[in-house]
Structures are given as C-alpha cells and as structure tokens.
Amino acid sequence: MRLTVNGAQHHLVGLDPRTTLLDALREHLHLTGAKKGCDHGQCGACTVLLDGRRVNSCLILAITQQDAEVTTVEGLGRRGEPHPVQQGFLDHDGFQCGYCTPGQICSAIGMLDEAGKGWPSAVTEDDDLLSDREIRERMSGNLCRCGAYPAMVPAIRQAAGR
Amino acid sequence: MKTFEYRTAAGLAAGLEPGAVFLAGGTNLVDLMKLGVATPDVLVDVNRLPLHEVSGLPDGGIRIGSAVRNSDLAADHRVRTAYPVLSQALLAGASGQLRNMATTGGNLLQRTRCRYFMDATMPCNKHRPGSGCPARDGDHRNLAILGGSPACVATHPSDMAVALAAVDAVVQVDGPAGQRSIPVTGLYRLPEDTPERDTVLEHGELITAVDLPALPVAARSTYRKARDRASYAFAAGSVAAALRVADGLVADVRLAFGAVAPKPWRAYVAEEALRGQPATEERFRAAADAELAAARPLRDNAYKIALIRNLTAAVLTALAEDVR
Ligand SMILES: Cc1cc2nc3c(=O)[nH]c(=O)nc-3n(C[C@H](O)[C@H](O)[C@H](O)COP(=O)(O)OP(=O)(O)OC[C@H]3O[C@@H](n4cnc5c(N)ncnc54)[C@H](O)[C@@H]3O)c2cc1C
Ligand code: SF4
Ligand code: FES
Ligand code: FES
Numbered sequence: 001m002r003l004t005v006n007g008a009q010h011h012l013v014g015l016d017p018r019t020t021l022l023d024a025l026r027e028h029l030h031l032t033g034a035k036k037g038c039d040h041g042q043c044g045a046c047t048v049l050l051d052g053r054r055v056n057s058c059l060i061l062a063i064t065q066q067d068a069e070v071t072t073v074e075g076l077g078r079r080g081e082p083h084p085v086q087q088g089f090l091d092h093d094g095f096q097c098g099y100c101t102p103g104q105i106c107s108a109i110g111m112l113d114e115a116g117k118g119w120p121s122a123v124t125e126d127d128d129l130l131s132d133r134e135i136r137e138r139m140s141g142n143l144c145r146c147g148a149y150p151a152m153v154p155a156i157r158q159a160a161g162r
Numbered sequence: 163m164k165t166f167e168y169r170t171a172a173g174l175a176a177g178l179e180p181g182a183v184f185l186a187g188g189t190n191l192v193d194l195m196k197l198g199v200a201t202p203d204v205l206v207d208v209n210r211l212p213l214h215e216v217s218g219l220p221d222g223g224i225r226i227g228s229a230v231r232n233s234d235l236a237a238d239h240r241v242r243t244a245y246p247v248l249s250q251a252l253l254a255g256a257s258g259q260l261r262n263m264a265t266t267g268g269n270l271l272q273r274t275r276c277r278y279f280m281d282a283t284m285p286c287n288k289h290r291p292g293s294g295c296p297a298r299d300g301d302h303r304n305l306a307i308l309g310g311s312p313a314c315v316a317t318h319p320s321d322m323a324v325a326l327a328a329v330d331a332v333v334q335v336d337g338p339a340g341q342r343s344i345p346v347t348g349l350y351r352l353p354e355d356t357p358e359r360d361t362v363l364e365h366g367e368l369i370t371a372v373d374l375p376a377l378p379v380a381a382r383s384t385y386r387k388a389r390d391r392a393s394y395a396f397a398a399g400s401v402a403a404a405l406r407v408a409d410g411l412v413a414d415v416r417l418a419f420g421a422v423a424p425k426p427w428r429a430y431v432a433e434e435a436l437r438g439q440p441a442t443e444e445r446f447r448a449a450a451d452a453e454l455a456a457a458r459p460l461r462d463n464a465y466k467i468a469l470i471r472n473l474t475a476a477v478l479t480a481l482a483e484d485v486r
Contacts, residue, residue: 017168017205020192040193041260053233053262059192060263063168064185064207111258119237122253122393140393141257 002066005029006075017063022046024062025072033073033102037143044142047103047110048072054110056141073102076109085109088155096146104142108156111138115160130160164201171208177338177366184208184368186229186268189260194273198282199289208267213370216240222376225334228267228369232322233258235266245374247383247402251325254387257394267369270323270333270349273360274316274424275396277301287313288357298460304398307457307466309423314357315460317421318350319396321387324420326372327428328402329380337367346372350425360424379404379414382484386477387420388469397421399469405481407441415478419453419470429453432474441482443475450474 003010003024012028022039025031025048037045039058046058049071077083082090085108095101115129115138123137135156136149144152171184178184181203185191194200213227216238224240235241236252256264278284278296285293295314297305306315326346333344349361363369374380383404389395400420406413415436417429432453439445450471457467 016165018163018165039196041189041256044257044259047259050262054259055262056189056257056259059189059260061168061185061188061192061205064188064209107259110262114233114237114258117237119233120242120249120253122250124253137393138258141259 001063003029003062003070004068005031005070006072007069012062015062017061019062020058021048021060021062021065021070022057025057025070031072031074034106035099035102037100037103042143043100043103044107045100045103047107047142049106049110052110052113054107071106073105076105083109085112085156085159088157088159089152091158092151092155094148094152094155095144096148100142100144100146100148104139104144104152107139107142108152108159111135112156112160114138130157130162132157163195164198166195166202167204169204169206170210171206171368174211174336174368174370175338175340178206179204180365182206182366184267186265187231187263188268189256189264190268190272194280197280199280208368213267219373219376223374226266226372226374228371229265231262232256232264232266232269233261236261243381245325245329245377245380245383247328247380247385247404248322248325248374250385251321251387251400251402254385254397254400255321266322266372269320270326270346270369270372271361271363272320275319276305276316279316288316288353291356291358301462302460303462304396304421305460305463306423307459307463308419308427308454309352309425310458311353311355311357313355314353314424316353316357316424318360318423318425319421320426321385321397321400321420324400324418324426325383325385325402326374327426328404328416328418329377329383330375330416332373332375333369334371334373335363335367336370337364339364339367343373346426347428353424357424377404377416379406379416382406382481383416384477384481386473388473399466399473401470401473401477403474403477403481405441405478407482410440412436412439412441412445417453417474417478419474422457422466422470429474431456441478443479446478447471447475
C-alpha cells in the first residue's frame with residue numbers, strides 16, 4: 001500500500017491491515033513525532049493533519065488513507081525556520097516534558113484553520129473565534145499531563161497573530 | 163485485534179455478508195476492535211460512496227448524507243440557522259479531531275460507553291448475550307434511568323442523536339431488501355431481553371442519509387449538556403429543546419433528553435403537558451417531572467432526575483426569554 005507523508009510517497013509492502021496510521025508512521029516510517037498516549041482517541045497526542053484537517057491517527061487504519069496527504073510535526077517549518085505555531089510554543093514555553101507537544105502543535109494548526117473558515121465551537125457567542133476561552137475549548141481534545149496549558153494559550157494566540 | 167479483510171463498498175444496496183461490518187470514520191469501530199469487543203471478519207469502507215453532501219429538500223428541509231463529517235455538519239450555515247440545536251449538540255461532543263472523522267451515520271450507530279461493554283474480559287449481555295449484567299450492582303453512575311431492563315441499563319452516548327430526535331429527523335436506509343425511512347425516534351430498540359441489538363436495522367442495511375423536515379420551531383432551539391469536566395467528555399445528562407411562545411403561552415415545543423436511556427429520549431409526555439400552557443419556569447419544571455415519573459433509577463444514578471429537571475427548566479426558560 002502507499003502512504004503520502006509530508007510530501008513524500010512511501011510504499012509499505014505487506015502491511016498488516018490492522019496497522020493504524022499512528023503505528024504506520026512510528027513503526028514503519030520511523031516518524032516518531034506523533035506520540036502514542038492512550039491509543040483510544042482520548043488524549044490527542046497522536047494528532048496529525050489529514051488533507052489539512054486535524055485527526056487522531058490512533059483510530060484510523062492506515063490502509064484507508066492511501067489517497068490522503070498526511071502531515072506530521074516533522075513536516076512543519078524548516079530547520080531554523082519553525083512554523084508560527086512552533087515559534088509560539090518556543091517563545092511562551094508551551095511545554096514541560098514535551099510528550100503532548102507534537103499533537104498540540106498539529107492540533108493548533110488544524111484549529112486555526114477551522115477558526116479561519118468561521119467554524120463555531122461549543123462556546124462561540126460572537127465573531128471572536130479566537131478569544132482565550134475559544135482557544136481553550138477548541139484545544140480540549142489535547143490533554144497535557146504536565147499541565148502546561150496556561151503557556152499554550154498565549155503561544156497559540158501569538159501564532160494567530162494577536 | 164482480530165485480523166480482517168478490508169475492501170471498499172461496492173454500492174449503496176450491496177449489503178453485507180455474515181461477519182462483515184461497515185467502516186465510516188472508525189472512531190468507535192476501530193476503538194472497539196482494539197478492545198476485542200468488535201471482531202468483524204470483513205471491513206467494508208463506505209467513505210468512497212457518494213454520501214458526503216448536505217442538500218436542500220423540496221419541502222424546505224435538508225438532507226444530510228450519512229458520510230458528512232460531524233465538524234462539517236456543525237459548521238453548515240443552514241444547520242446553524244434553521245436547527246441550531248443540532249449544531250450545538252455536535253459541538254458539545256467529542257473533540258475537534260474526532261469530529262473531523264466522525265460521520266453522521268457512524269455517530270448514530272456508536273455503541274454504549276458502559277465500561278463493562280467496553281471490556282471484553284467482563285460479562286455483559288450486550289457484547290456476550292446471556293453472560294449477565296454487572297452494571298446493575300456495579301458501576302452504573304452514567305447508565306439508564308429510563309427504558310432499561312433487567313438484562314441491560316446501557317445509555318446511548320450520542321449528543322447528535324438527541325438533537326435529531328427532538329427535530330423529528332428521519333433516517334434513510336438502503337439495503338438488499340430495498341429502501342426504507344425510519345424516524346430517529348424509532349431507530350433504537352429498548353434492550354428488553356435482547357440488549358445485543360441496539361437498533362431496528364437489519365444486517366447489511368446502510369444508512370444513506372438523515373433528513374431534517376422543515377420545522378419552523380427548530381430555528382429557536384438549543385442543546386445543553388452537563389458532564390464531569392468542562393469539555394471532551396460524554397454527557398451525564400443533556401437536553402435538546404425547541405420552543406415557540408405566543409402571548410405567554412407555549413405554542414409549540416420539542417424536547418429530548420440524552421444520557422438517561424438506551425436511546426435519545428423524546429419527552430412526549432412533557433411536550434404534551436406544556437402545549438397551550440403558560441411559558442413559566444414552574445410549568446417547565448413540572449413538565450420535566452411528568453416525563454421523569456417513569457424513571458427507575460439505580461443506586462448511584464438518581465442524580466440524573468434532578469439534573470434533567472434543572473436542565474429542562476433552564477433551557478426552556480432561556481428560550482422563552484429570548485422570544486419575548
Ligand atoms: C474519546 C472520545 C470521546 C467522545 N466523546 C463523545 C461525546 O462527547 N459525544 C458524542 O456524541 N460522541 C462522542 N464520541 C463518539 C463519537 O461521536 C463516535 O465515535 C463517532 O460519532 C462515530 O462515527 P464514525 O463515523 O467514526 O463511526 P464508525 O466508528 O466508523 O462506526 C460506528 C458504527 O456505525 C456503523 N456504521 C457507520 N456508518 C454506517 C452507515 N452509513 N450505515 C450503517 N452502519 C454504519 C459501523 O459499522 C459501526 O458499527 C467520543 C469518542 C471518543 C473516542
Ligand atoms: S448495562 Fe448493558 S452494556 Fe452495560 S454491562 Fe449491563 S448488559 Fe452490558
Ligand atoms: S494516542 Fe491517539 S488520542 Fe491518545
Ligand atoms: S508537556 Fe508534558 S504532557 Fe504536555
């Protein structure tokens with residue numbers, strides 16, 4: 001089967017159909033940025049972008065995504081030139097141990113795109129889709145055991161250009 | 163995970179051989195396969211079928227293709243203005259990542275979150291018929307107060323389905339035996355002594371769409387959900403409501419409760435008690451109580467009665483004030 005990750009096409013020969021996208025990335029393509037936290041959709045550590053949309057790669061079978069473009073944290077920015085969300089996390093210390101961080105960053109990128117399209121959230125009251133309250137709700141699919149949340153909000157706010 | 167054969171669906175009415183199941187977003191099915199609770203022989207992927215559109219119906223309603231993602235549906239302009247309760251219910255569920263995969267059809271057919279059901283090593287009448295129900299005397303804090311049976315007291319976990327039940331949505335189904343339409347309120351079975359079957363669907367029947375009828379009262383509707391944490395958690399109780407008040411009286415009302423029964427619980431008794439009555443918080447509370455008179459709580463879930471009563475009163479009062 002084929003898998004397109006960060007612009008490169010890969011052929012995975014004899015891949016077991018049970019392989020999740022997360023395991024295909026980590027164990028077969030050795031892209032270990034996306035992390036395995038819970039493996040059940042409950043923590044967001046495995047978040048990647050699928051055709052630009054944020055998803056949990058632990059609940060997706062790799063075999064179903066042969067026509068998709070997958071972007072992992074490894075595919076963001078360039079050396080010396082981090083993605084604005086990565087730069088925000090650096091500037092605001094948006095992490096402690098860093099385990100949840102690749103998922104947080106991919107999720108934030110997907111989330112900013114959603115807000116940019118005008119998508120509402122559960123707390124939307126007016127046109128301000130990126131207030132701190134909005135950022136918290138929209139990022140609630142990413143847990144952080146270190147509790148680095150207070151630093152992530154300004155990191156993401158900065159990346160949103162505010 | 164048990165191994166399986168994977169293929170893409172051949173057509174809408176192609177059906178399924180024994181042991182085969184449909185795969186949509188996979189956010190529930192793949193999870194249950196990892197847990198060893200779902201053990202299909204064949205996965206038939208429906209994601210390439212032409213079921214991704216939201217379109218207008220001749221009567222002014224809308225048709226939602228069964229493969230439309232929860233996030234796209236919540237953001238749809240027609241849904242946000244004509245059926246805000248549906249958009250709000252979707253946004254109250256799961257997370258941004260999960261909603262980007264989860265589909266309309268899969269959301270309706272997601273299985274209970276009862277912890278014994280999700281643990282293949284435990285007895286459970288729903289995943290192993292006849293093995294017993296440890297929830298009755300065990301952890302049933304989030305299980306049913308309405309519609310349960312001695313064999314099973316599972317709750318249906320979907321937020322979306324509660325909103326759909328409130329607005330009289332209709333499920334369109336296709337299969338080898340032909341097409342049929344099933345109201346969402348009639349899609350789910352109560353467990354009785356066969357809790358292994360959640361719905362009235364036959365093996366191989368594919369949900370192709372969900373139709374929302376033209377329903378003016380739904381333009382003034384809302385969804386409120388109570389849960390153990392502020393976001394990204396299943397409901398402890400929820401209420402979907404639509405209300406039209408004229409001259410201080412209830413002219414039209416739709417009400418459904420979530421996380422209290424094996425199905426989204428359309429509150430017909432409460433609706434009946436409210437029609438034509440003064441739109442006051444006191445009446446709203448009494449109407450919720452009339453519906454909840456049938457509740458049979460277990461040791462640890464009686465809190466849901468007060469929760470639903472208070473949510474109902476709060477939601478209807480807010481809608482009534484909005485109107486005046
Ligand atoms: C951590 C977590 C938190 C969650 N929180 C919430 C929450 O708060 N509220 C909430 O409502 N939900 C919640 N969910 C559940 C989520 O909404 C469902 O998993 C999702 O909606 C299922 O949709 P899917 O397309 O991924 O279904 P799948 O997993 O692909 O399928 C589910 C079932 O439906 C069947 N099926 C799918 N499509 C069709 C079709 N067209 N015709 C016939 N059968 C079909 C499949 O065979 C399977 O049995 C949560 C899930 C997780 C993992
Ligand atoms: S309540 Fe239903 S799903 Fe839960 S253990 Fe009992 S039989 Fe199984
Ligand atoms: S590892 Fe995928 S959500 Fe936790
Ligand atoms: S930084 Fe440690 S889990 Fe988030």
